[in-house]
Amino acid sequence: MPFQKVQSEKLSTSVVRQIELLILRGILRPGERLPSERELSERLGVSRPSLRDAISELQDQGLLTTRAGSGIFVAEVLGSAFSPALIRLFGTHDEAVFDYLSFRRDMEGLAAERAARLGSDSDLKVVQAIFDKMVAAHGRRNAQEEARLDAEFHTAIIEASHNVVMLHMMRSMFELLREGVFYNRQIMFRQRTTRDALLDQHRAINDALQSRNPKAAKAAVEAHLSFVESSLNDLRTAERHESIARQRLEHEVGKS
Structure with a gap:
């Protein structure tokens, strides 16, 4: 039978998917600064470690970037x-x-x-x-x-x-x-x-x-x-x- 066990999705994966969609739909724009880690984790209802894992994955994808002393930004991908x-x-x-x-x-x-x-x-x-x-x-x-x-x-x-x-x-x-x-x-x-x-x-x-x-x-x-x-x-x-x-x-x- 073509069925597989349903596996729960990691919280960090859910965060990645949500931020990806916000960028895809143009709601989060290139160069836009994300809220602070504390504020973002509260808004998303996830722990800071889960949020950090998600941010790290999005940075690896080239969708987010870090600016020293300034925070996390949506990457300038348009150019x-x-x-x-x-x-x-x-x-x-x-x-x-x-x-x-x-x-x-x-x-x-x-x-x-x-x-x-x-x-x-x-x-x-x-x-x-x-x-x-x-x-x-x-x-x-x-x-x-x-x-x-x-x-x-x-x-x-x-x-x-x-x-x-x-x-x-x-x-x-x-x-x-x-x-x-x-x-x-x-x-x-x-x-x-x-x-x-x-x-x-x-x-x-x-x-x-x-x-x-x-x-x-x-x-x-x-x-x-x-x-x-x-x-x-x-x-x-x-x-x-x-x-x-x-x-x-x-x-x-x-x-x-």
Whole structure:
């Protein structure tokens, strides 16, 4: 008969599985500090030796890391998706920027569609809360704050789609954007007309999600990222034109 004796699971193994799932589901994020050993053992209801065994196993897996004098942190695993050589290529060729935006348009359109259909009420409340912060930040005209909230808004939609592979893949892509590999996100929030348009586009995305309209959510995300692509293309063109104009000016001044 295909039966085997049921064996009780070690407490440390249960802790490992719980922390693994929290990292897999994106609840514990790269770089996030875990509570102290005393607090964590109390929250989990296990002894400190069992907790230490679990932490040690997770460190061996490369999911947790220790920082001397600071504690235990979720490992910075996102950057491993791309090699340094490939990141350098991305950062030095405009082609990669527009391919990146095309990729985001496809993936985030799908994520928004899934979020409208599968996201929980709590997921959508998170999206709404971030959008409310975006509206408040818009009035303060702080490009850095608006760019940060923009990233949080898009990440919240990915999280609400409840696809863990997409979540970690897109977080890795957003990390490269945060580091300025593809373009400086803050540039998009420096011009009044562009800032107003971006807020309206995020409002359309949020409205579609809150009304649980998958088709409209997908279309709103695609329209938003098409606008970003067009704006960046216009910016690159303006920069080239300005460079040529400066050469003409220097030449003209040099003749006098």
